[in-house]
Amino acid sequence: MQDHTNTSGTAKGRFASLTPLLQPRSVAVVGASADATRIGGRPVSYMLRGEFQGRVMPVNPKRSEIQGLPAYARIDDLPEAPDASVVAVPAAHVVDTVDALGRRGGRSAIIFSSGFSEVGAEGEALQRQLLDTARRHGMRLLGPNTAGAFNSTIGFFGSFMSGLERGFPLPGRIGIASQSGAYGAHLLGLARARGLGTPICAATGNECDVTLGEAIGWMVENPDIDVVMAYAEAVRDVDSFIAALEAAHAARKPVILQKVGRSALGQKAAMSHTAALAGDDRVFDAMLADYAVIRVESSAELLDVAYTATRRIYPANNSLGMLTISGGAGIIVSDLAEQLDLPMPPMPEPAQADLKSAVPFCSPINPVDCTAQVLNDLTLVGTFGERMVSDGGYASVMAFFSQAGTVPSVAPKLCAELKKVKDAHPDRLFVMSLIGEPEQNRPYEEAGFVLMEDPTDAVKVIKAMGRLGDAFARPLPRREAVPPVTLPEAAPGEAEAKQLLAAHGIPAVPEKVLDSAEEAAAYAEQIGFPVVMKIASADIVHKSEIGGVLLNVADADAVREGFQTLLDNAERHVPNAKLDGVLVARQIVGGVECFMGIQRDPQFGPVAVFGLGGIFVEVLKDVVFRRCPFDREEARDLILSIKGAPLLQGARGRAPVDLDALSEVLANLSRFAVGAGERLDSIDLNPVFAMPEGQGAFAADAVIQIKTDPLNEQK
Amino acid sequence: MQDHTNTSGTAKGRFASLTPLLQPRSVAVVGASADATRIGGRPVSYMLRGEFQGRVMPVNPKRSEIQGLPAYARIDDLPEAPDASVVAVPAAHVVDTVDALGRRGGRSAIIFSSGFSEVGAEGEALQRQLLDTARRHGMRLLGPNTAGAFNSTIGFFGSFMSGLERGFPLPGRIGIASQSGAYGAHLLGLARARGLGTPICAATGNECDVTLGEAIGWMVENPDIDVVMAYAEAVRDVDSFIAALEAAHAARKPVILQKVGRSALGQKAAMSHTAALAGDDRVFDAMLADYAVIRVESSAELLDVAYTATRRIYPANNSLGMLTISGGAGIIVSDLAEQLDLPMPPMPEPAQADLKSAVPFCSPINPVDCTAQVLNDLTLVGTFGERMVSDGGYASVMAFFSQAGTVPSVAPKLCAELKKVKDAHPDRLFVMSLIGEPEQNRPYEEAGFVLMEDPTDAVKVIKAMGRLGDAFARPLPRREAVPPVTLPEAAPGEAEAKQLLAAHGIPAVPEKVLDSAEEAAAYAEQIGFPVVMKIASADIVHKSEIGGVLLNVADADAVREGFQTLLDNAERHVPNAKLDGVLVARQIVGGVECFMGIQRDPQFGPVAVFGLGGIFVEVLKDVVFRRCPFDREEARDLILSIKGAPLLQGARGRAPVDLDALSEVLANLSRFAVGAGERLDSIDLNPVFAMPEGQGAFAADAVIQIKTDPLNEQK
Structure with a gap:
């Protein structure tokens, strides 16, 4: 030794x-x-x-x-x-x-x-x-x-x-x-x-x-x-x-990964409402998506x-061309390709015409059904294969020959014809659906074909290689440094939470108490019309009953006039009330109710959750997850990946919402969560109003949970 | 010869x-x-x-x-x-x-x-x-x-x-x-x-x-x-x-069925709105569900x-007990069983204690991880297996031994031990997850075990046998004869369609034009309060502007009073109008908007479609299908199988709807569709209001499409 x-x-x-x-x-x-x-x-x-x-x-x-x-x-x-x-x-x-x-x-x-x-x-x-x-x-x-x-x-x-x-x-x-x-x-x-x-x-x-x-x-x-x-x-x-x-x-x-333990995770996650959403296995999937x-x-x-994958051919922008001697196998493959979102574009018409003249009963579209007739003249298989790659341009080609492909009278010539096509196009992925004994399959293996008995398995691996190709072609996300966020000692109240978040680009519905009609009008101009105006006084509890609330205030003049009206009404109905001024708030009209949150995942740290509000999150569980932080573009992709996305894009005659602002808010929330560090336990913004295009997105409620003793937490 | x-x-x-x-x-x-x-x-x-x-x-x-x-x-x-x-x-x-x-x-x-x-x-x-x-x-x-x-x-x-x-x-x-x-x-x-x-x-x-x-x-x-x-x-x-x-x-x-052609069906079905829903592959699945x-x-x-299935053991009320030498395989199986809704109840506690004392490091819950230690004393496998069947009571048992189960020093004894358990319980389904050469697997095959290399495949076939067992245990649905329905010559207008449907147990929102205050009051008593009242006159177009509409009319006295008010208002504002009387209609309060329809499927004839209205059907495609006819119980199951079903059952503080009435209406619609025969092309009831419990369900709109020339249709 x-x-x-x-x-x-x-x-x-x-x-x-x-x-x-x-x-x-x-x-x-x-x-x-x-x-x-x-x-x-x-x-x-x-x-x-x-x-x-x-x-x-x-x-x-x-x-x-x-x-x-x-x-x-x-x-x-x-x-x-x-x-x-x-x-x-x-x-x-x-x-x-x-x-x-x-x-x-x-x-x-x-x-x-x-x-x-x-x-x-x-x-x-x-x-x-x-x-x-x-x-x-x-x-x-x-x-x-x-x-x-x-x-x-x-x-x-x-x-x-x-x-x-x-x-x-x-x-x-x-x-x-x-x-x-x-x-x-x-x-x-x-x-x-x-x-x-x-x-x-x-x-x-x-x-x-x-x-x-x-x-x-x-x-x-x-x-x-x-x-x-x-x-x-x-x-x-x-x-x-x-x-x-x-x-x-x-x-x-x-990396081909089998990750288990969903059911156990599910049990652990059932502990709290938001946790039940965030502890989902999809958090893990969301994390993998980049790689x-x-x-x-x-x-x-x-x-x-x-x-x-040992063939090391990873076609980006994948597409599938199928050559088959069975129409049935063609339908099976078309079904699954559609389900997996693997494109199977048709052959160009001139190439179709040429193939049709070579084999009159063939179906040359895609799947290309060359019929069992090609078994009588196997050079036709080479012709079909070559036209599919060079004219059809498919990144991946699968050929279904089942047991006909390993019959001794057919196999050597069939393999040679297809190998010629393969060798002329080394960048394409070639998968054969064959049934044979190992020694009958070996020549195809040695020629570099991927062999799958089952055509459905063939589609799945072709889809997987395309996903890898796209992933390799895409640069990895840059994880920018996130500025630190100073959290208060204990969980803040709603107002303090909103203020903290607003300072980090996560605005609440704008509102302010103002002392004069001019200030009120100027603030309303700033936050946009219509506004709601309310008399601000700790002494007046039932404001609307004394005419202390004005809705739909449409312009600056109406704000000035309204300011006086509110003071007059207060004076008339509650003459001794101490007045703090008039609250002016953006009136939410035409917004779509959304839900945003942060949940600390035991494995992945802060994870952002997004969904539409109300029944969508509570009944339909139509929510999506992403590990924090992420940028506005990623936030936008995330938002549009919910099932209810059409409701944000103008379905049923609604105005499309301000997706840019909504994405910005979600991305800012993800950065906030990372910047806040391990003491941050969770954030719930429910609802967030996604306003019509150009009008922003605002949190109408905010709850921030803070861990008071980080030493007790399990790391 | x-x-x-x-x-x-x-x-x-x-x-x-x-x-x-x-x-x-x-x-x-x-x-x-x-x-x-x-x-x-x-x-x-x-x-x-x-x-x-x-x-x-x-x-x-x-x-x-x-x-x-x-x-x-x-x-x-x-x-x-x-x-x-x-x-x-x-x-x-x-x-x-x-x-x-x-x-x-x-x-x-x-x-x-x-x-x-x-x-x-x-x-x-x-x-x-x-x-x-x-x-x-x-x-x-x-x-x-x-x-x-x-x-x-x-x-x-x-x-x-x-x-x-x-x-x-x-x-x-x-x-x-x-x-x-x-x-x-x-x-x-x-x-x-x-x-x-x-x-x-x-x-x-x-x-x-x-x-x-x-x-x-x-x-x-x-x-x-x-x-x-x-x-x-x-x-x-x-x-x-x-x-x-x-x-x-x-x-x-x-019957084990591979049915293909989804993508093609999908294309064909995209032709019209309801067809795009009904032509779904799920229609076919819905039909299979009974068998x-x-x-x-x-x-x-x-x-x-x-x-x-060749083992002919079809466990109704299936449950799975897993015996494994790998904790990892146990997690994989637990995940999939949960996903497939295959129960894996735990072993009874006394049996757990006994197994724990036999193999101290075992995990005896379920999956029962007997650890590789049993390979040193294979009689333990028999003990574990027997306790799982007799104490755990599992209808199906799978054992994961991978390649350890086919090692020559292990295989004969392991097979004999498990066969003893199997032969003592011939009604149970035994599946082994093994890796071996065909000749190594043969003794297990001959002993009557089902062999699956992959534990996930083992779970899938066990689930399938249970579904078969349940199907065999369930009597087939009786298809009662449906009375014929006489359709009009051409597609009826809304009022005629509603009348026709109402005659077959599919009520529209009740409304009637009445000539006197007493008749109006009596009718309102009959249909239930609150009611809406409107002046009925072809000469008065903008009824609400002249005080010709009364909402929330709460009792008979208010109806009588309202009747006079409406006449007075009409008299005052449009003195020359010809009055037809006063329309009294049930006011829909607290109902949930649903969608019901019938679509003629080229393969299955009339198929009923049900979903919640609005965004649920249009954006989320949360709809279900069933071949007609079916009875009220089947209708109820169908209705409750939508994702949004909690909204019908009182989610988010709503009143639960009148499911009995809603099911009855849907079942009646399914009978109507069959009774109407091949001339019926489609029915759309959108919306149908499912009222709070005890208050019924009513179609607020009805469109019936009729084929005018049945000879032209493709059969």
Whole structure:
């Protein structure tokens, strides 16, 4: 076994500190067992079988030899400082072990042991102690309570996954990052069964140090990996997760993500009204929307999308052309493409005419039904395919040949004809819907086609590749620095809340108490007509009964006149009242009632909520979410993504509302929420009036909740 | 080849007329070819290979022998009357061929030939002629333009499907009924690849005679078939389709249906406002809701559900218990079960305590995470499984063991332990989520478990079996006879329409012109207060300006007084006006605006539409559909299935509406639509006011559209 330096395949970017863990040159196995079936025996056995390119150093006080390798009684005896150490000892000994490893110069450790944060408060304390110890030595930790990690490109198996008993991962370019070891092993097994190579895998377990985001990040920075499959139950550290998605975007490598735990989230979120809206899984989706991430619902879809992504063809502005020998399959695909919003534009008419003259009974529009007649003259398939790409201009092409495509009399020629088209257009995504035995499918695989038995799966992966293409083509959102906001000591009252928000660009319905008719008229000019005028006096309770309220005051003269009328009426009906002046307020006419709020999400911090007011939010739950902060353009997209958006755009003869102002207010609210920091618990603006175009948007009520003791909050 | 009588496997019910076609004792092949690869040669070749249990009689004027069988020059020469005949001759000769077959005593024919209704008007005429000829001889026809049918239980292959070149269907109990031959063959190929047996298949092609519904119906009446997979593009004959679903319900055999063509339907439906609502695919779904049908979205799902159904365990009142060695898989399953509304109640607390003492680190709630520790003592799996069934009481149990379940050291014992539980509870559905090679899976298959690699697929099929169980447990809706309705010659005006509808239990807002104060008071008492009163005179246009309208008239005395006031005001302001009396109308206070309508669907006849009025129908498209007629209970379910239903039930402090009356009106409308027959084109009642409880429901506007020339309509 030689000492060597791995440089190929080493991540060099932001996540390089995981290299000793996932690309080690030397591995100690503490608690190594001579029994290859035991948890402490498996890593040694796997690395021997996998011909690890570095040194494996079993540590066991009772044996001088483990599975044929020299064993060391104590960590201090190790002949070299291990890049990675596998720790398979009872929880009570883990801290000391890591301390000893740190002293010996160990750079990272994989802690198999359970009995930490997953078992309650005592375990949590132990886990904190473990992390402190590792930090003191500058070590990175995977786990505890993890099934470990492997990197088969160098034969490294710091894992006890029993899936590896069935066979090692196949060569390939897909990485697996999973919070669950058992589910990670399930994915490994499914990938093997489908012939997909997943050489690198990390299960992050309790994540006391290395997070899922870091594992993803290291993989996307690694030249051996093109695609990462990730399984998440809860994103514990949002910053590293976002950093990984940014790195993935920069490296043009997609992350295919199965994120679970909706139902649990739902329960937690049911605690309060706004929380029940904000704790929605859609907050997470809203956060993903900016990045090259495909979120999937099942492991089958995870593998389908990851497999397709290994072709590295991500068509931006995607469109689908379908070549089919079955009209039925064409309808199935058209239905699903429409549902998924994947355009299937028709072939140009001249090309249609040409194809029609080549195969009279064909349907050359799109789907292009070339009929089974082409099986008698397969050069026609090449003609059809070429015309579809060059004349139809489709970014993606799928061909449905089902089992006809793998019949020995058809397959070689069909594959050659389609490969000619494919090779002439290497930027297009070609997917074939075929049924065949693996050995019958292989020539198509080798020619670079994506193979999907089911035409519906073919449409789904084509849609996914287009979404990735669009995401890669789009620059990442810039997260501008947000100026700090000073919150009061305790939750402010309505008036104070409105004042605070108004100072940050979130205006309330304008109103002011004024002393003179001239001041009143000037203020009304400023806030716009019509206005409402009310006598302002603590002594007059039922203002309208004494003529103390004027509605629809239409211009400056009417304000001056009204001012006097209100004073006269007060004088006449409540002669001894102490008058504070006259309140002038913008009268809300023709506005649409909206709802805006901020909710602090345990994972994502402040999240903005927007919806139409009244029944829309309360009965129909027609609300949308976005992580704060965001700019006016993003706010506008968010606002227009509600189902009731037509009501803001002039449906049913209404005036369109002032979308610019509404977007501005929502974006300002999102910045306010970030600037206010962790003491801000929630904001409810209900209603906000979106006025007709050019007339602004105003909060008519405002509630700000503040956490009085930030030390008590769970971080 | 012996003459024999097939009695086993023969359908005896309503669909028995298809028996000669799908279970023939003798088959003529007209246009038979000596070349086994040609369309006319394949049926002969397949039946020879398949050892057809009856006589195959090739007809070919040029040969005395075809593929080793004696051939007949003319149909008249056939030695016996054929139960079924395959017709593979050009379209122009098909009518004569069928006529000759009919004269020779042929009972059915499968017309491969294309060039009929699929090619336009001329072909349609030819197809009508073909059908007339067959009817004259009492023959049943499959096709034309069909890939044919097969029944491998007797070696019958009246089909040229190239999928049969790859291999014959496996033995099994799934039937395939498909409108597309190519897609039917695709399903056959997928089924073979999964080891599923589909011995009987019929592709219905242009359906000039035998419909998809009849093919399904014959299969569900056939003792060799337990489940039917169906593929439909358009249900051309609703009656036979419904009859098939009724037969399926009676036989306790499910139909698994892939119905496509949404996007095309959508386009067609965009023609008019109400049509755009009614032409929705949901009309079809609403129709299916009564029956034991699972509608699927992909061929993979079609096969998953059909495969599971072959176990014939359909748990009504379904619930799911999950046993898992992976917490992650447990979360995935919990999420999906919640989303699909599949209950996963927790284990009883005493059972939880027992399991906890057996495996201290287990999580015994549900999902029951027994942890990988049970792999060390597999009798624990039996214990856990038994407690889940007997204490948890779950109707369905899924067990996630992934690849650990097929490891040779684990599999035999694990399978035996779970089989013990399964055999003790034969009424429960047991699904295993496993990864293994086919030979590793086989013992579990043979033990009767349903196997699904993906836990999400496992949840979906369990949900589907429960839906089937509920459907089988529920009696089919009785379709009572509806009394006929006499429509006027042309579309009636608003008043006439309201009168007509009111006579059939669909009341308009009550109003009447009355001559005296006493009559007015009596009428107001009858319709309920408050009422609106208006002077009735063609000479007074702007009634409110002359004091000719009284709102909120609260009791009989006020009506009498108001009557005089209105006359006085009229006299004073328009002294020469001719007065018709005073209109008294129910004043709508506190009602909720709804929308009701009838749209004639090209497939399903009259379909009722219901929604809330205004923005709900126009912006949010919150509308529901149901095929007419239906009763008050069904109407109530329909009404409460809209998203905005809380608004009818007292949301946001409103009074709950008179749901009984609203349901009654909607049910009456559905009967009216059926009773009115095919001349009725559409009805729009917009708005209908649903009044507070006890106060009824009234149409405030009514438009009835009538087709003036029913002969011009497309049937």
